[in-house]
Structures are given as C-alpha cells and as structure tokens.
Amino acid sequence: MTGRATVPDPLADVASAIALGRRDRQEDAVLVQFPDGGDGGFAVLADGMGGHDDGDLAAQVIVSQVFAAFSLTGRSDTTPGPPLPDRLRHAVRTANRGLRDHVEAGLGQVGMGGTVILSVVQGDALSWISVGDSGLWLFRDGRLVRLNEVHSLAPQIDLMVQRGEMDADTARRHPQRGCLTSALVGADIQRVDCPAKPFALRPGDIVLMASDGIEVLPEAQLARLLRRHRRAPSQRIAAELMQAVHAAAAEDQDNVSLIVIKPGLAARAPVLPRLSDLCGTALSGLLHRGAAVLTGRSAL
DSSP: OOOOOOOOOOOOEEEEEEEOTTOSSOOEEEEEEOOTTSSEEEEEEEEEOTTSTTHHHHHHHHHHHHHHHHHHTSOOSSOOOSOHHHHHHHHHHHHHHHHHHHHHTTSSOTTOOEEEEEEEEETTEEEEEEESSOEEEEEETTEEEEOSOOOBSHHHHHHHHHTTSSOHHHHHTOTTTTOBSSOBSSSOOSOOBOOSSOEEOOTTOEEEEEOGGGGGSOHHHHHHHHHHTTTSOHHHHHHHHHHHHHHHOOTTOOOEEEEEEEOSOOOOOOBOOOGGGSOHHHHHHHHHHTOOOBOOOOOO
C-alpha cells in the first residue's frame, strides 16, 4: 500500500444580499445555484435599467431566462454538452430574446432592459459573461481587482482623471458615469465580455459580484472591508458590505445587490502515512528510498 490519503475539497461558501436603497422599486435581481456536494455552481445578477419603464420586470426576466437556458445546456449522462463559453453566450442571447418577446406580447414597455453577469465556478476555474456595468471583482492577497469589462462611460471619465482633466471626486459623481454603452434591451447587444479561457482561482480568493449601486463605496474601501473580514463566512462579508453602503447615506442611493463567493479550495499539506500502512515491503521500500512522508495533492 502507498498510504496515499486524500482530503475532499470543502464546499463553496456563497451568500447574496439585496437592498432597495432610496428608490421606489427594486430593479435588481439575483439568483445563486451552488448544489450541495458539488465542486462549484453559478450565480446570476441583473440590474434593470434605472429610469426605464419596467426595469424591475426586466431584471426578473433576465435572471430567470439566463438560469433556465444555462441549466438546460449542461452536460447529461450521455452527452458532455457544448463548451462553457458557448453556454454562457447562449444564456445571454436567450435572455435578450426573452425581453423582446415580453415587449411584443404587450407584457413590458419598449426600452425595458438591464445589465447581466453570469459567473460559473468549476473547481478552481472561474468563467463569466457580462453585459453592462455591473461588476465582477477578485480579492486576492489583500488586493481587489476588477475582472470584467465596464460597458458604460465610466472608463472614459476615469481617463479624464488620469489626464488631469477632472478631479477624482467629480468623476465618481459625474451624472453621465452610469450611461451604458451596452445592455440587454431585446435588440443587438453592442458589447459582451466573455473570456474564452477560465480564470484560475487560488485558495483564499474571494469573488464579488455587484450592481452599480455598490459604487457609493470606493474600491479602496471595498478592499479594506474584504481584507478585514476575509476569514469570515460569506454571509458576514455580504452583511458588512451592505452595512457600509447604508452608512454612506447617499441621497440618491440606487438599488444595490451583491453576491459573495468563497470558492471551495484549500491549500494542501503533506499527508503523513498511517502506521498500519508502514509494513512489509511498503515499509522496506520507504526505508530504502529514505522517504519519510507520503505527499498528497499540492496547493493549486
């Protein structure tokens, strides 16, 4: 016997939170699907377009359509299913058609739409598709980095800050900052962020998805909160982020929704052989090679 021992991966720790802010209607929607006993799952977040009729309905349509389309294209007992990026794109196209169908059926107003992020965790791999300005961030080694593209005028406004043409506070509060350059509205989608290859996760990583209502908190503050509570359960982290948004007391606070994902990854330590395994020829072989420890899997 080799004495090799394995330790099962811990389950992913996932939590979501949603708040109305100072708006009359909730135009954000979230859905999380991380089955017990699996090595991952997926999460969907949509932000109905503020100022447009039926933004709340649009968010619900997007989330439900994405969930159904993505779930139905998964692998079965007999077929492996299409490549993951194709499944992601199919889910978003289906949601976009769903918006158009609702309008054509008289169930929604022309112009209803929203943003979307669909994130998928499979073991140590993170894949996503996003349209709009809702954010996907990675917290690793004390630093917070945005992973997905921003489909709004915000990058151009931030560039003006870098050029010295505008101060940072004015840029953060600019009235056109949230103007979208791509969204799901039932028509052609102008821009889509869907990397062909997954992003490799590591033990200790925290993935954060959020609507733009969280932008009342600067990224530096988000990073500090995640750094302070990085060892806490995802539910506690989500609650702390929401508390910080509430404490900011912005007069025009938008709806805010967020999803915190702590992937089920753990660093691997060498596994000592059991005494009962160190017998007979196995023990002789170990002594002959001078080996004292039987290794398990290394850290990702």
